[in-house]
Amino acid sequence: MEYLTFTPDGEAARLIASAYPQGAKAYMRSFGCQQNVNDGERIKGVLASMGYMICDSEEEADLIVFNTCAVREHAEQRVLGNIGALKPLKERKRGLMIAICGCMVQQEAVVEKLRKSYPYVDIVFGPNAIDTLPGLIARRLREKKRVLLPPSQRTDIVEALPARRESAFKAFIPIMYGCDNFCSYCIVPYVRGRERSRRPADVLAEFRSLVEQGYRDITLLGQNVNSYGKGLEQPVDFGDLLTMLDAVPGDYRLRFMTSHPKDATPKMIDIIAGSRHISHHLHLPVQSGSDRILREMNRKYTRADYLKLIAYAKEKMPDVSFTSDILVGFPGETEEDFEDTLSLVTEVGYMQLFTFIYSKRSGTRAASLPDPVSYREKTQRIARLKERQEACVKTLLQGLTGTVQRVLVEEKSRFKGRLCGRMDNNCMVEFLPGPNMKNAVGEYQNVRITGFRNSVLLGAAEDLPTK
Secondary structure: OOEEEOOOOHHHHHHHHHHOOOOOEEEEEEOOOHHHHHHHHHHHHHHHHOOOEEOOOOOOOOEEEEEEOOOOHHHHHHHHHHHHOOHHHHHHOOOOEEEEEEHHHHOHHHHHHHHHHOOOOOEEEOOOOHHHHHHHHHHHHHHOOOEEOOOOOOOOEEEOOOOOOOOOOEEEEEOEEOOOOOOOOOOHHHHHOOOEEOOHHHHHHHHHHHHHOOOOEEEEEOOOHHHOOOOOOOOOOHHHHHHHHHOOOOOOEEEEEOOOOOOOOHHHHHHHHOOOOEOOEEEOOOEOOOHHHHHHHOOOOOHHHHHHHHHHHHHHOOOOEEEEEEEEOOOOOOHHHHHHHHHHHHHHOOOEEEEEEOOOOOOOHHHHOOOOOOHHHHHHHHHHHHHHHHHHHHHHHHHHOOOEEEEEEEEEOOOOOOEEEEEOOOOEEEEEOOOOOOOOOOOEEEEEEEEEEOOEEEEEEOOOOOO
16 A cells, blocks of 8 residues: 555646636536545545536536446446436537546446447546546547546555535545455445555544634544554554544534444444544444344344444443444345344434345345345335334434534525524434524534424524534
8 A cells, every 4th residue: 555645737737728718617426425425525626626617517517527336236227327318418519528437437347338338438437546537637638539447456545635525514534445344245345445544644634624624523434434544554543543633622523434333342432432522423334133144244243242332332422322224135134134123223222224125236245145035025124114213213302302402503494494403413403593693504503402303303593602
């Protein structure tokens, strides 16, 4: 692994200025997870460094970039449909370039499909090659030929990539890349590569800069943040990094995702409990409540291990909230296995669940397993799971009614005269602002909780914004 520093490409800027004398515009769209969203922000930053103006529609763009996801085959089909829809625009707009990047194009079959079936795609590059985009664009303009990079397992970490962030008060920081877990249903290690950690000093410098710019909600990203530190010369683990970042002075919340239960430790929980800025919220994907299914998934923990960690977190932080991912209908899942998942949901008491019906993913071990359960039965199970989760959420939200909570205001509500924000524990709150509140978005506000609607708390602003 090598650490590199991004430097602007003067040739690319000159060629773009020459090809588009009226000014070049770029449209960028990201599909998938928060890591992809953050990659998209950095792609926009790199484009801006070349002189592109970022626009909001495909029709006005001179360059269209699709940053793709490969977690599910359905996501790939959706992206291919969107690429196909660009063909008429490409035919009538001279000089339009189309670039496809991200996890999806880390598969040889996908790159070959783009080569043969989508001849109007100009550039293809993987998720670990954002820094090469200026050179690819320059090559396309100079040679007038398509530039489709084959999949590669590049291990370099490139620092100082510029970012054009979507929000003025919420930000993501990647602390590591790749995954070593090889869960049997997951394609991520094959398209994102093996785990690589950024140096603590580089993470700290980016984090400190965001705090100084006034960002209020900062989320650390990684496919498995708990395994941060692998490969570093300096002996630093994820808990050490949290301690380092929490020491930065300022008024902000620090979050992280995603955690793998096998690597989440009591040390990490102790650090969160004793911190000044780290949110008392854990996104801890369990996937299943059945030990048999967990073994088949290659998750490397048991139901008992998971619940022990949950109990420890509740003991150290009585106000902690939990969210999770659950995969329903994994090959061979029996009714007994599913009942184990339902009972675990009740025992933990999740504030939110991200639920998915298993779909076969080519290239993973689970794709070869027998799958006798019908899709209809899987949909019935996921409906039961959502019903169980709704009952848990109702109980949790009832317990918050009457309390005063510190809320970061994120946006205006679709209901006139109301604002929406997020509590420390990740709960969404919709509330009536105070009579003197102006420009409240991006600020903290004390809110008295008066009730809830579905999974959203309701309330009214109390006193002045918090300091």
